[in-house]
Amino acid sequence: MTRGLVPSLVLVLTVLGCSGGSGEPAAETAPNIVQPGAPGQGTRTLTPEELEDIERTEHVEADVRFMQGMIHHHAQAIRMTDLVPTHTKRRAIALIAKRIDLSQESEIEQMRKWLEAHEEEAPELHRVHGHAHGTGQAKLMPGMLTESQLKRLAAARGTAFDRRFLQAMIYHHSGAVKMVDDLYAAGAGAEPEIDAFARHVDADQRIEIRRMRQLLGQLPPDGTR
Helix, strand or coil: CCCCCHHHCCEEECCCCCECCCCCECCCCCCEEEECCCCCCCCEEECHHHHHHHHHCCCCHHHHHHHHHHHHHHHHHHHHHCCHHHHCCCHHHHHHHHHHHHHHHHHHHHHHHHHHHCCCCCCEEECCCCEEECCCCCCCCCCCCCHHHHHHHHHCCHHHHHHHHHHHHHHHHHHHHHHHHHHHHCCCCCCHHHHHHHHHHHHHHHHHHHHHHHHHHHCCCCCCC
16 A cells, blocks of 8 residues: 555545636636545545645554554454365355455555554464464454354354354454444544555445345255255
């Protein structure tokens, strides 16, 4: 992610004057700068002075904890998607798992780059071990499964696995959305890159939750393979 990209935070709408009958261009109007609110909130118009403040906004400790924690959160989702090829025969489940796998691995790399650029410890994903190594892994974050829950998921096959996988991943994604909400509730998430990334995570997870709920509703009754 490119550092300091203010366009990811604001939409700048500049209305240019049209040429008059004399052929002289009309004077330009001042830019109308609109800042989206946190997820679920409305937008508001910013003054030029407020825009300058946004450009100078630095990250805070809560931003660092969010990025470090989200790496571990994403790593567990990847651990779950790694089960799919050997545990289901449903193409729709394989496709959503692949989407989750690719997006979350890409986001882990983005988070690592941000942390390293800010000279903060960046947990490292180890797919072979099924988790990320480094700071922030001590506690379960919202939506994360316990080891016993992960073992029950790994022991299932066929439709039973599909149902457990979708239920677990919906729960897991909902936890990531809560982590975004908690970031803004703590007064963090103002630094441009953090704000853009958190909004992306929120939107992406919600899209996948809706799709997984659809798939869950299409599964046959319990006990059907």
